[in-house]
Amino acid sequence: MNSLLRIQPLVFPVEKVVIPEAKSFRLNNGVPVFLIEAGTEEIMRIEFTFRAGQVNEYLPLLASTSNMMLTEGSRNYSSEELNRLLDYHGAFLNLSAEKDRAGIVLFFLSKHIEKVLELSREILFRPAFPEEELNSLMKKRLRWYMVNREKVQNLALDQFFESVFGKHHPYGHQAGEQDFDRMNPALLTDFHSKYYTPDNMAVIISGKIHEKTTGLLNYYFGDITSKNIYTEDSENVLKGEKRKKVHIIKPGTVQTAIRIGSSTINKRHPDYSGLKILDLILGGYFGSRLMKNIREEKGYTYGISSSVSSLDLTGYKVISTEVGKKNCQKAIDEIYKEIRLLQSSPVNKDEMAVVRNYMSGEMVRMFDGPFALAESFRSVWEFGLDNNYYYKLSEKIRTIDPDEIIELARTYYNIDDLYEITAGS
């Protein structure tokens, strides 16, 4: 075949995204509700989110256990009945307890809205926290924990958070085996009554929203009141450990997990969008510097990536990979080499074009469909931000210049500040 005929097609610029705004209103008791109408199928996603994450816990595992016990029985239903009814109505329920927030997300056919809301109220506001179920859950969790602690990537990441945020802060503390014995129903009831309250709650709904949704939400959730229990802010301060390099020995492993990074700014900071772009160049996509060098050029690893994440009180950036033991130091050296390069040499035009266009495409994908829209909404709303964050990011993707990237790399990737955590044999 004549290769002259195979001329590369023209590439057209990706248009700026137009993000549908969420409609908002409040339930009778003041709980904020956000509605994002999108999609073509008769399906919905509802997220109930509370400020009930790890940051609020006074014992390790308290936030995650309180969350996981929500479906273990309620005033009117046993755990078995709750699970069976959700399954019977074809609903998917995800429990989540993160560093700042916790709650549940439900996916279901819109026609089942009423049943889903009725069960959600049971799960969220009428949990029974039965002791037997709790004991059995903690025994299971201990088994899962022990399996997870066999994996070098978990050992390294847990240590990373401890090193970066400090072992006394809930963002940083690692659970130990002994912590699994410490949960009891009274603790969960206390945590639940303090943090799973209307004052701490928001509802984010997306999809083909059933017309009865607003009325039903008020019926099931609008008259619940907060008990006004006084909660003290944690006095723990975020304070990174002094030791920057930690190696965790895990005998018998063939690969070593590497986590390199530190705390950083979060979404509320004006430099954050620039930092996101810098991070992408370093390790945020398949064509990143780290992937090209350490996987595609040297074959040291199956994958390497970097990411920047926002938490309520801070942010963090982390480079993650698993490499064969013999290449571990070489990989670490290459990681620092790539950071230094970004601090000293301007990114060329060619690479800038790839990064700008790839990220513009990513932004289209971030707002494609009802579920992606809800997730993107939540991840700015929880920081008190709105879609302007995305419009500014989109603008920054188009306008950032190589000098600014050097400046950002020097400000936010000071190598002396980075923690270097490894786990392996």
Next chain:
Amino acid sequence: MINFNRFSLENGLRVLVHEDRSTPLVALNILYDVGSRDENPDMTGMAHLFEHLMFGGSKNIPEYDKPLQLAGGENNAFTNNDITNYYLTIPSQNIETGFWLESDRMLELDFSQKNLDTQKNVVIEEFNQRYLNQPYGDAILKLRPLAYKVHPYRWPTIGMDITHIENTDLEQIKKFFFSHYAPDNAILALTGNITYDLAYKLTRKWFGPIEKRDVQSRNLTAEPSQTEERILSIEKDVPSTALYKVWHIGSRKSFDFYTLDLITDLLAGGESGRLHTKLVREKKLFSEINAYLTSDIDPGLIIVQGKLMKDIDIQNAEEAVNEVIASLQNGNGIAEEMEKVKNKFESTTVFSNTSILNKAMNLSFCELLGNPDLINQEVEAYRKVSKEMVVEATGRYFLPSNCSTLYYKSTRKDK
């Protein structure tokens, strides 16, 4: 209901198009009818290694990823026992870039020694990461050759021995390419913001000139029926003992497929499945337990796998699993449970088909099975399964003589 149109080119390429104007993106999926079952037993892992090589540049394009990223696209691929599947999503105005890239690597790869050497290392690290550096990661490597003695499903997609990958050379790679990568061995699906007319025009333009290739027809020896129970016991330094049990089933196209799929959902679909309810919640024998079908095209397996709680005897645990399975045969209380898993299946299908990428993959796979309308018929087929069919199939498949069991025992004192 997913509406789609099909056509094929003179060179044998089959094409399916589903238009969905609610998204600004297009998904392009290309399925090659080649998987690890097509490998020579002395050279396993080739299909998967090949997937990696497909990103190392093609005849007229030195690098696959960069032009795609420049056009705002994103892509990936996977390989399994049966197929190798490549996919991308891209803003619709740049879909032609997707055609250009995919057709060029179907035309011919840039067979570079450097790329081969690097990707061998990458695959070896992938093998280490997935199978050796994870607790229980090697269980599947032990189970396959226990259940299959003849059929190529006896080795995993990554390969049965990593030295096969180490020893591969460029000549073998080229031969593999020209005998499996061909328009007449591929299915292309386009979904999302694209019209049939544009899809037709661009497919003819970019894939039309690629010539038909001499694809050998598949001639695999069928796995003989298993006649005796098989048991393998191994000891490892893992936190808990694990139990794996597998039974042979028919092919993906067999009449029983949906009945068996429904049976695994009764056993392990969600938190309310029978195995979880009885053995995790009530009897507290397992910390987790699951059951699923391998969904292979040739006769596959039902897999039940679970991790034991502390101080539980594996024989007791196994007996309890067998009891739960046998309970399906008395049919008690099964009607409501069947309605539950049918509702869940329907809802799962609806959710899966909200993504243009899933629709593209599903359409391609249904076409490969010989019936693209299957994408709209599966819920109905699953709904038609009756209580009698469940009872009958349970009795016919879950026989000890059809079963292979792996005891994956923890050597730890405090297990």
